Amino acid sequence: MAPTIPGFDHLRLPGADGVQLTAAVGGNGSGSPVVLLHGFPQTHLMWRHVAERLADEHTVICPDLRGYGASDKPAGTGPEVYAKRTMAADVVALAAALGHDRFALVGHDRGALVAFRAGLDHPDTVTHLGILDVVPTLDMWNVLHGVSAAVGYHLYLMAQPPGLPETMIANSADAFFGSFLDAWADDPAVLPPEVRAEYLRASAAAVASIVADYRASAGVDVRHDQADLDAGSQLAMPVTVVQQDWGARLGYDAAAVWRAWAPDLDHRLTGAGHFMAEEAPEEITSAVRDLLAR
Structure with a gap:
């Protein structure tokens, strides 16, 4: 049996365009809603510790993104199918199905890119925005350069036209996805065997949709970000960004990158x-609580 977040219900809920999403929902039913979006190569299970800590005060909603985990994996090839704009619309629809027309939103990695797009597209819906360990898609491509870009080799692999990336990854799924779990965890013990196995199982079953998600970030997502940049659009809500010191590693000012999009930035x-x-x-829970207090 796959691991779950203790005390949370697992529901099937409507997203956009007829897609059905699976979400773990729990916490204080009278508390303000907080939606937590996972990253790669993970599922909503990555929030298990933070979700339990927030549950005493908030209604906590942890969906699997479209294309990941137990959520639907639409097979359409159009660029909008896995655009972050579409995935953000999923989150808004899912929250509405639970009766929430306004909510705080926190995302990690791929989920953070979805959260960023939701904040721009739905400023009257997203009350607070938390971002873990990314910069916006447009800026991500701009800061990767030279040999330092090797850290993001997977971004370039999955940006290639359909066919080769899917075949290469599917033929070595455990090795491919496991390499990120090994390289990105400072302490492998934080990913117990049953959790690691669930991430690998879920990712191996979702190769085509994961590649499509990344491919969108080399195309349609860049165009959407550029249009907002050209229009002077910014995030209207309080924003907290927590990240590793990628600026020092890759030679850019990460806080300045975010401040250009988020005037009310921590x-x-x-x-x-x-x-x-x-x-x-504990650190991430504290950051989320500080964000919600602003």
Whole structure:
């Protein structure tokens, strides 16, 4: 049996365009809603420690993104199918199905890119925005350069036209996805065997949709970000960003990148690794609580 978040119900809920999403929902039913979006190569399970800590005060909603985990994996090849704009619409629809027309939103990795797009597209819906360990898609491509870009080799692999990336990854799924779990966790013990196995199982079953998600970030997502940048769009809500010191590693000012999008910004660096919600749940929970208090 796959591991779950204790005390949470697992529901099937409507997203956009007829897609059905699976979400773990729990916490204080009278508390303000907080939606937590997972990253790669994970599922909603990555939030298990933080979700339990927030549950005393909030209604906590942890969906699997479209294309990941137990959520639907639409097979359409159009660029909008896995655009972050579409995935953000999923989150808004899912929350509405639970009776929430306004909610706080926190995302990690791929989920953070979805959260960023939701904040721009739905400013009257997203009350607070938390971002873990990314910069916006447009900026991500701009800061990767030279040999330092090797850290993001998978971004370039999955940006290639359909066919070769899917075949290569499917033929070595456990090795491919497992390499990120090994490289990005400062302490492998934060990913117990049953959790690691669930991430690998879920990712191996979702190769085509995961590649499509990444391919969108080399195309349609860049166009959407560029249009907002050209229009002077910014995030209207309080924003907290917690990330590793990627600016020092790759030679850019991460706080300045985020401040251009988020005037009301709390930018924090962490000593934890990429899987910070699992490695440092108290720190991340504290950051979320501080965000919600603004």
